[in-house]
Amino acid sequence: MSTTFHVRAGGTLQGTLRVPGDKSISHRSIMLGALADGVTEVSGFLEGEDALATMRAFRAMGVRIDGPDQGRVTVHGVGLHGLRAPAGMIDCGNSGTTMRLLTGLLAGQGFAVTLDGDSSLRKRPMERVAKPLRTMGAVIETGEQGRPPVRIQPPAGPLQAIHYDLPVASAQVKSAVLLAGLFAEGVTSTTEPEPTRDHSERMLQAFGVTVERNGATASIRGGQALKATTIQVPGDISSAAFFLVAGSIARQAELLLLDVGMNPTRTGVVEILRLMGADITVEDARLAGGEPIANLRVRSAPLHGIEVPPHLVPLAIDEFPVLFVAAANAAGRTVVTGAAELRVKESDRIQVMADGLQALGIAATPTPDGMVIDGGQPYHGGSIDSHGDHRIAMAFAVSALRATGDLDIRDCDNVATSFPDFVALAAAAGLGIVAR
Numbered sequence: 001m002s003t004t005f006h007v008r009a010g011g012t013l014q015g016t017l018r019v020p021g022d023k024s025i026s027h028r029s030i031m032l033g034a035l036a037d038g039v040t041e042v043s044g045f046l047e048g049e050d051a052l053a054t055m056r057a058f059r060a061m062g063v064r065i066d067g068p069d070q071g072r073v074t075v076h077g078v079g080l081h082g083l084r085a086p087a088g089m090i091d092c093g094n095s096g097t098t099m100r101l102l103t104g105l106l107a108g109q110g111f112a113v114t115l116d117g118d119s120s121l122r123k124r125p126m127e128r129v130a131k132p133l134r135t136m137g138a139v140i141e142t143g144e145q146g147r148p149p150v151r152i153q154p155p156a157g158p159l160q161a162i163h164y165d166l167p168v169a170s171a172q173v174k175s176a177v178l179l180a181g182l183f184a185e186g187v188t189s190t191t192e193p194e195p196t197r198d199h200s201e202r203m204l205q206a207f208g209v210t211v212e213r214n215g216a217t218a219s220i221r222g223g224q225a226l227k228a229t230t231i232q233v234p235g236d237i238s239s240a241a242f243f244l245v246a247g248s249i250a251r252q253a254e255l256l257l258l259d260v261g262m263n264p265t266r267t268g269v270v271e272i273l274r275l276m277g278a279d280i281t282v283e284d285a286r287l288a289g290g291e292p293i294a295n296l297r298v299r300s301a302p303l304h305g306i307e308v309p310p311h312l313v314p315l316a317i318d319e320f321p322v323l324f325v326a327a328a329n330a331a332g333r334t335v336v337t338g339a340a341e342l343r344v345k346e347s348d349r350i351q352v353m354a355d356g357l358q359a360l361g362i363a364a365t366p367t368p369d370g371m372v373i374d375g376g377q378p379y380h381g382g383s384i385d386s387h388g389d390h391r392i393a394m395a396f397a398v399s400a401l402r403a404t405g406d407l408d409i410r411d412c413d414n415v416a417t418s419f420p421d422f423v424a425l426a427a428a429a430g431l432g433i434v435a436r
């Protein structure tokens, strides 16, 4: 039986919390550490199922990885050409990042490998990475309708560099092409239609690889060796987002969130919430391991509806489930457009959120690329199906703070993919949540 969250209606939140490590950076610390020469030391690693799936994948390809032990991981790099064929299929679990970045990283290897995943991942589009990689000479087959499993064969000759204009704003597609570019002859480049998270570019540079960045274009010359380094993983702003909204909508709340990653390609949620009237202050902004971090203080504030500026959408793409909850508690109308990508995440986040909000009596209307929410009206409790999507489960847990009745949220096991301690941390801050 999978986990159900029971969440008491109302209450307030107080305290100082540290959210778990950034998921995107945790994945990349293993991937790049494995390809490096030397030993990479990681601290603050996210011990969530997604990042652990990446760790298991590299162990299966012959990489010695010690840990995780309280966020500490040691990766014994095997060098650019040191990976070995795994004994069987690689299970990416629920993790799209594992599957898409590995498809790029493995496209130029001298061995065959198959990547598969759970029932959610098996519904997600993989041709978006396979297609550009084939133009580099990669031999990749996807399953029915371009979905997993992804079967990669060794290419006939070395991969060839390409320039790729991304049709969608996707950091995973950009990263897959650039990682394949490490193994290609020539200079591989990508141009993105809107800025997306740039952790791959930053971290490759931290490993001593030259990545040229010119506006929306990033380029990498193949064959560059990676040198082991030390990585401090900041707190995940995507996990902090649940508390930013919770602290905004709960009455008389004040929360201090420590050491949150503030990479400008990730801070869309703070900008959107501030446009809605949120009281969020950035304190002690500093650099840690090449990434900007800060403490975020959030206090309750009356929110109002807005039209979310489309350029902020890719900078807050994982935060929309909880931003829809903010909108449900904001006076007036909130309109989200340009967010069709939400339909191909761990669930169809437009439909699943609209269904759940409507079940609570909230006026939420899904559109092909977003949602219209008329917020600020009382809503009741009820029973919600998270569809096994971690961020949907946590978003509805937050919504209970202003519901007039308790919530039951079903199918919450996957919260462990990105935020294993969510229930304990939220309960310590004052949310009336138990998992059963």
Ligand code: S3P
Binding pocket: 023, 024, 025, 097, 169, 170, 171, 172, 173, 175, 197, 317, 318, 341
């Ligand atoms: C990620 C990129 C985003 C995001 C995902 C993590 C990454 O996906 O939704 O959670 O680490 O590169 P897309 O690139 O598909 O938008």
